[in-house]
Amino acid sequence: MNILKKICKTIVNILLVLIFVTPFYWMFLTAFKTISQTIQMPPLFYVLDPQWSNFSQVFEKIPLLHMFKNSVLISAGILLCQAITVIPAAYAFARYKFAGSKVLFGLTLITMMIPSQLIFLPVYLLLSKLGLINTYASMILPSACSAFAIFMLRQTFMQIPEELVEAARLDKASELKIMLKIMLPIARPTVTTLALLTFISSWNDYFWPLVLTTNDTVRTLPLGISMLKAVDGAVMPYHIIMAGNVLLVIPIIIAFICAQKQIIQAFTYVGEK
Amino acid sequence: MAAIKFEKLTKAYDHNAPVIQNLDLEIEEGSFTVLLGASGCGKSTLLRIVAGLEEKTAGTVYIGGEDMENVEPGDRHISMVFQNYALYPTMTVYDNIDFGLKNMKVPVDERKRRIADVAEAVGLSDFLDRKPKNLSGGQRQRVALARAIAKEPQLFLMDEPLSNLDAKLRAQIRTDLIELYRKLNTTFVYVTHDQIEALSMGTTIILLRGGEVQHMGSPTEIYERPANIYTAKFIGSPPMNVFDVAHLTSAPQVLGAKHIGFRPEKIFLDKSAVQDGDLTLHGDILARELLGDQILYKVKINPVTIVNIKTFNEQPLDYGHIEFYIKAQHLSFFDDRERRIDWGGINEI
Numbered sequence: 001m002n003i004l005k006k007i008c009k010t011i012v013n014i015l016l017v018l019i020f021v022t023p024f025y026w027m028f029l030t031a032f033k034t035i036s037q038t039i040q041m042p043p044l045f046y047v048l049d050p051q052w053s054n055f056s057q058v059f060e061k062i063p064l065l066h067m068f069k070n071s072v073l074i075s076a077g078i079l080l081c082q083a084i085t086v087i088p089a090a091y092a093f094a095r096y097k098f099a100g101s102k103v104l105f106g107l108t109l110i111t112m113m114i115p116s117q118l119i120f121l122p123v124y125l126l127l128s129k130l131g132l133i134n135t136y137a138s139m140i141l142p143s144a145c146s147a148f149a150i151f152m153l154r155q156t157f158m159q160i161p162e163e164l165v166e167a168a169r170l171d172k173a174s175e176l177k178i179m180l181k182i183m184l185p186i187a188r189p190t191v192t193t194l195a196l197l198t199f200i201s202s203w204n205d206y207f208w209p210l211v212l213t214t215n216d217t218v219r220t221l222p223l224g225i226s227m228l229k230a231v232d233g234a235v236m237p238y239h240i241i242m243a244g245n246v247l248l249v250i251p252i253i254i255a256f257i258c259a260q261k262q263i264i265q266a267f268t269y270v271g272e273k
Numbered sequence: 274m275a276a277i278k279f280e281k282l283t284k285a286y287d288h289n290a291p292v293i294q295n296l297d298l299e300i301e302e303g304s305f306t307v308l309l310g311a312s313g314c315g316k317s318t319l320l321r322i323v324a325g326l327e328e329k330t331a332g333t334v335y336i337g338g339e340d341m342e343n344v345e346p347g348d349r350h351i352s353m354v355f356q357n358y359a360l361y362p363t364m365t366v367y368d369n370i371d372f373g374l375k376n377m378k379v380p381v382d383e384r385k386r387r388i389a390d391v392a393e394a395v396g397l398s399d400f401l402d403r404k405p406k407n408l409s410g411g412q413r414q415r416v417a418l419a420r421a422i423a424k425e426p427q428l429f430l431m432d433e434p435l436s437n438l439d440a441k442l443r444a445q446i447r448t449d450l451i452e453l454y455r456k457l458n459t460t461f462v463y464v465t466h467d468q469i470e471a472l473s474m475g476t477t478i479i480l481l482r483g484g485e486v487q488h489m490g491s492p493t494e495i496y497e498r499p500a501n502i503y504t505a506k507f508i509g510s511p512p513m514n515v516f517d518v519a520h521l522t523s524a525p526q527v528l529g530a531k532h533i534g535f536r537p538e539k540i541f542l543d544k545s546a547v548q549d550g551d552l553t554l555h556g557d558i559l560a561r562e563l564l565g566d567q568i569l570y571k572v573k574i575n576p577v578t579i580v581n582i583k584t585f586n587e588q589p590l591d592y593g594h595i596e597f598y599i600k601a602q603h604l605s606f607f608d609d610r611e612r613r614i615d616w617g618g619i620n621e622i
Contacts, residue, residue, distance in 0.1 A: 164359050
């Protein structure tokens with residue numbers, strides 16, 4: 001009975017891993033194929049002569065390094081802005097009862113329900129009137145705060161026993177010190193997870209950069225990848241698109257590996273007595 | 274001078290009825306004062322008001338003669354030990370102790386010296402690099418104490434610091450605390466619902482009920498001369514036997530007495546020791562508990578009255594009808610408002 005259970009469990013696990021790994025494998029595989037191999041039927045599940053030239057073609061077709069730099073700067077800017085706005089907001093919502101705190105928190109949550117398709121026009125108009133189109137500011141400001149992150153971090157802060165704050169107050173710590181030295185280190189798993197999620201979504205974001213740019217000055221990698229679709233002949237250059245995608249996801253994979261331990265903690269954290 | 278003084282202190286949570294109303298109270302400098310009471314009596318609230326963690330509704334609080342209005346908790350020169358220790362989980366033991374000192378801007382050398390001294394004193398020298406989660410309950414308790422001591426406060430506040438420990442450790446830390454108090458010579462204010470802790474450690478006990486002081490006095494006084502029936506029944510295990518004087522025919526006549534009381538351990542069973550004026554009672558044993566060094570009996574002396582008896586180092590009695598005696602000086606009397614009547618009985622000891 002036990003062995004049967006183990007076997008079933010292993011099979012399910014293998015299936016799950018396959019479901020998640022296969023698209024990645026396909027992407028890496030295609031990035032090394034020739035154009036004729038990409039459309040071959042039945043498809044090839046391996047390549048014997050990897051086409052490294054696909055990657056150099058990516059560099060030829062789009063200003064990849066420039067876009068990479070844009071992506072890095074914009075993602076980092078968004079992370080920084082969110083750290084400045086989200087942490088104090090979450091701390092205040094978790095710790096203080098002030099007039100209107102519930103209403104304000106409700107309003108914050110409501111913003112999560114507004115689809116970005118609804119507000120991109122007003123945001124575009126606002127930024128263009130401010131003369132910010134095609135600047136880094138226009139790419140960072142719309143994501144400078146996150147209701148979801150405030151909500152998540154507030155929940156974590158609320159789980160921390162009140163006595164810790166009181167002990168710190170008796171230890172003559174200022175509010176800022178309590179937030180940064182006591183609360184934030186305890187909430188680190190949550191903060192890391194939120195940072196990673198924010199990084200992935202801003203790194204992969206296609207919609208806002210598409211809407212808010214009119215030239216390549218501040219365009220990011222996902223826009224570059226879609227430019228690779230420009231067809232020379234009759235066939236879509238899948239091998240080059242996939243080579244671009246590989247370059248796009250490598251930073252994310254690195255970030256994920258670095259933060260892995262913290263993320264697991266964030267979902268298992270139960271506080272400490 | 275009073276270490277702490279409350280004047281007309283009132284505390285109400287939101288719009289509920291006040292938990293403390295118009296309380297006037299002084300806690301003596303250098304005393305080990307225990308705030309004792311059942312849960313919800315306002316003892317923790319009182320402590321938290323002293324610490325500045327709770328806003329009072331009205332009245333004045335003085336610490337060391339100074340009005341504490343608008344004085345931040347960190348500026349009150351107090352240390353507090355919490356029930357769950359409230360150690361900073363991401364910091365090592367060393368940093369836990371150091372955090373407060375750093376904020377108080379104690380010079381680096383002084384900080385190092387104090388932490389080394391205090392770690393030595395509570396036996397934590399080998400654990401300074403550990404995080405709280407890698408310590409046992411007793412060790413965490415010691416860190417909490419070390420953190421409090423290192424600040425060299427003028428006032429120690431402790432909010433049920435032993436209630437998370439097992440019985441053996443509790444007894445051990447109790448004696449440690451007595452030693453600590455004697456060594457530091459500072460004012461301690463200690464909140465507990467445990468009368469053993471109160472009687473064993475306190476120099477002054479304040480018994481609270483519904484935010485009012487029931488009795489304030491030394492452990493001996495509160496045990497031997499309880500100010501009212503509530504105190505008499507709160508202190509002692511089992512509590513004092515108290516019942517209506519009308520149920521007895523042989524009791525001494527005391528003017529205004531409505532209730533009579535005596536402690537279970539003051540009852541004796543040896544008839545030859547009986548003297549004139551001692552109270553003699555008899556009844557049937559309902560239950561007998563053998564507890565090693567002591568024996569507890571539950572005796573029914575009339576249809577409405579049960580008496581608890583506690584004897585030490587004696588042969589257990591068989592179930593049946595027994596006679597027992599109480600010395601006149603061990604009797605307490607209470608009036609119709611349940612307050613103690615001083616009739617001089619105990620002075621004869």
